[in-house]
Amino acid sequence: MPLLNKADAMTSPAAETLNFKSELKQVLHLITHSLYSHKEIFLRELLSNASDAIDRARFNSLENEALLEGDRDWTIRIQVDLEAATLTVSDNGLGMDREGIIEHLGTIAKSGTRAFLERLKAADTAVRPELIGQFGVGFYSAFMVADKVTVVSRAAGSADAVRWESDGQGEFTVASAERTGRGTDVILHLKADEHDFLESWRLKGLVKQFSDFIEHPILMTVEKKKEDVSTFEDETLNSRKALWLRSKTEITEEEYHTFYRQVSNDFEAPLKVIHVQAEGTPSFRALLYLPKRRSMDLQFGDAKAGPRLYINRVLIQDPCEALLPAWLRFVKGVVDCPDLPLNVSREMLQQNPLLEKIQKNLVKQVLKALEELKTEQRETYAEFFKELGQILKEGLSRDWERREAIADLLLFEHLKGEPGKGITLAEYVAALPEEQKDIFHLAGENRATLAHAPSLEAFKAKGWDVLLLTDPIDPFVIPGLPEYKGHPLKAADRHVPEIPEAEKQKAEAAAGAFQPLLEFFKTKLTGLQNVRLSSRLKESAACLVAAEDALDPHMEQLLARLGQGRGPSPRVLELNPEHPTIQALLVRYQADPKDARLEGYAQLLHDQALIAEGSRPEDPTAFLARINELARKDLA
Secondary structure, three states: OOOOOOOHOOOOOOOEEOOOHHHHHHHHHHHHHHOOOOOOHHHHHHHHHHHHHHHHHHHOOOOHOOOOOOOOOOOOOEEOOOOOOEEEEEEEOOOOOHHHHHHHHHHOOOOOHHHHHHHHHOOOOOHHHHHHOOOOOOOOHHOOOEEEEEEEEEOOOOOOOEEEEEOOOOEEEEEOOOOOEEEEEEEEEEEEHHHHHOOOOOOOOHHHOOOOOOOOOOEEEEEEEOOOOOEEEEOOOOOOOOOOOOOOOOOOHHHHHHHHHHHHHOOOOOOOEEEEEEEEOOOOEEEEEOOOOOOOHOOOOOOOOOEEEEEEEEEEEOOOOOOOOHHHHEEEEEOOOOOOOOOHHHHHHOOOHHHHHHHHHHHHHHHHHHHHHHHHHHHHHHHHHHHHHHHHHHHHHHOOOOOOHHHOOOOEOOOOOOOOEEEOOOHHHOOOOOOOEEEEEEOOOOHHHHHHHHHHHHHHHHHOOOEOOOOOHHHHHHHHOOOOOOEEEEOOOOOOOOOHHHHHHHHHHHHHHHHHHHHHHHHOOEEEEEEEOOOOOOOEEEEOOOOOOOOOOOHHHHHHHHHOOOOOEEEEEEEOOHHHHHHHHHHHHHHHHOOEEEEEEEHHHHHHHHHOOOOOOOHHHHHHHHHHHHHHHHHH
């Protein structure tokens, strides 16, 4: 994203006043007008940025030790100036040169700015703090508490420093500066009503709350009183404990939860902790979390899969997409593998066989944790599945090797169950009548419509259960599971239970008598593949079913809403030969095949079948006119 036009420069190249990009102006306006209910989040973001800068310096030094100039005393420092009312966060990390500071502080660090703005405006105030860490605007959170921000930075390997300064109103200045050593100082000129962030007790509490597990020491000069004598000395505010490297028995639940909030930007406690300490080849440590609900980045489709990857506590990649498949992208956490070489590049990571082994182990652990949750805390798991089951289901079509293990975790509404109560495939199979071998399912908008679908009448008559697929992703992923433990999965609107031989003979006998009427329907109703007698209908006069080789009708509707697909496939209209209306139509047709009313009744039955399955007649006005005409005749 280009930052500025040459015409934006208002002074010499050594000192310039530049304009923010227009989208960033809007972001700053929203931030500085107190849209966030947790202002203290700014300190977490600045400390995280400082830690990242140090990690990048360490990583780059693996190939060029000279960049460090002998300085490996990694520190982050918080400084308070009560007289000037400034709060400074400093680090001796990678630093930025003039070009880098313009690029990183003059625009949002991620594409999709306009989309981000819409999300920011639409988000509920209670969850807006989560957006800061997830969309690359952490630095700008400083403007929630500061009316001016100054940044002084010197890039590693450079002798020159640069100063960036802005009040967040639309412009920023860039000029040459002086700084001893590499790194960055972020100086916040605090607003008059935000001076509580100058209090040492306040800063200590925030560091403990948000940044206690940052590896690098966060130092602050504090006053120590002893016998009325004050001295000033540096105090390390964070514990610096890499939680994932500690024994499970040494870690409290609160420590687990605090670390989760740090790596996930979630203010709620996690649903489950997965702490892995694997020995062998490879040897690694992992601390993973299952969230309770879908985060903002998952809701808007921007989340990348994978925990953070560390090698001996050196951050290598965040996120590392090779560590978990996309269908587990809701899992948050860290993985530390000392067996990987420290000088591994991001490109080499994609091909490293050790990562494949780690991924297999992690996926196994996550699936095991989900299975335990489903078995031991069914209601809790059901709530989790409502939030994140849609993502989990993607594995059915993406991960052939693990599809049955994924299938074991799925919950479905079902015909014989209470609304809102899910059933597993294993539970469905365990309850199968002896004569039923297949698993039947039907997809649609909602349970209420599906439960009364005419295509299920034969199943109800036999007392067979049917899975009701109400999740929009179901028609796309269920075909990836053609069978479960030897039981084929079949769509209830294109398959029907076998009928007894006596009923077959009766149906065949009726077919001959009804054939002329069926042919008449075929000539008068367009867009149908066939019209035939039904063995599935017990109460309804007619229903529409999908042809054997056609896409699921519900999937076609979903694709049409997305502007995709080839439109609806021709359907099959089935008529119930036992229904009084169909029998009366046969009598009417036999008496006078040219009766003008017959075509109207044929259209009416077709429209009724559409409505019964939750669809809409092609011409609602004509449908209503036919209904009104019938009412008029009945009342005459």
